[in-house]
Amino acid sequence: MEYMSQEGFDKIAEELHHLETVELPQVKDAISEARDKGDLSENFEYHAAKREQGRLMGRARFLQKILENARVIDKSLLKSDCVGLLSKVRITNIGAGKSMDYTIVSPHEANLREGKISIKSPIAEALLGKKAGDEVQVKVPAGMIKLRIESVSL
Known part of the structure; x- marks a missing residue:
């Protein structure tokens, strides 16, 4: 499922x-x-x-x-204060000082051009369950990056 x-x-x-x-x-x-x-x-x-x-x-x-x-998924049943499936997240790469907006979606909906990343991607997995203001370290193909969650919404 x-x-x-x-x-x-x-x-x-x-x-x-x-x-x-x-x-x-x-x-x-x-x-x-x-x-x-x-x-x-x-x-x-x-x-x-x-x-x-x-x-x-x-x-x-x-x-x-x-x-x-x-x-x-019925969006009305989802929490909007922490990162989960269908969350819209603004994150900042602390090392590069660059902000990005992503929506966490199922693997079949993922489309980086549209700002939709798979819930199974390393970045999304690191963000799951976190709230605005939290910082996470993520291992990506280019190495380790440190991200700060600026905002979370549905």
Whole structure:
């Protein structure tokens, strides 16, 4: 079981729907069209379409599994004073003096460009359960960094 936001759940469900209603039918049409061209043993279009069909079906199964095991979190039940799943956190790298804003999300929703980090990332794991004003040390690939939590909200 994996907890996630309603937004993340909807995004995955939308991707699955698009795969099933748009992309897979297009690939099936491509396979049918390539099959009509004759000899399949040397038909590159046929083999490429079959590979794409396999990739899309694998992705669809993966997304279905995520949705089957997902539990959407009711934000009203979450604490806003300490860091947890779906918390918005402003942290400062004490050594570099640089502030960053992150939202702690499930691994399937993580997207650094959007400021969403996985709850399983080293930084998020170090922040869990901490409050504004707390300082933590985190081991990251670049070494140890010291972070101060400036604010926590939902």
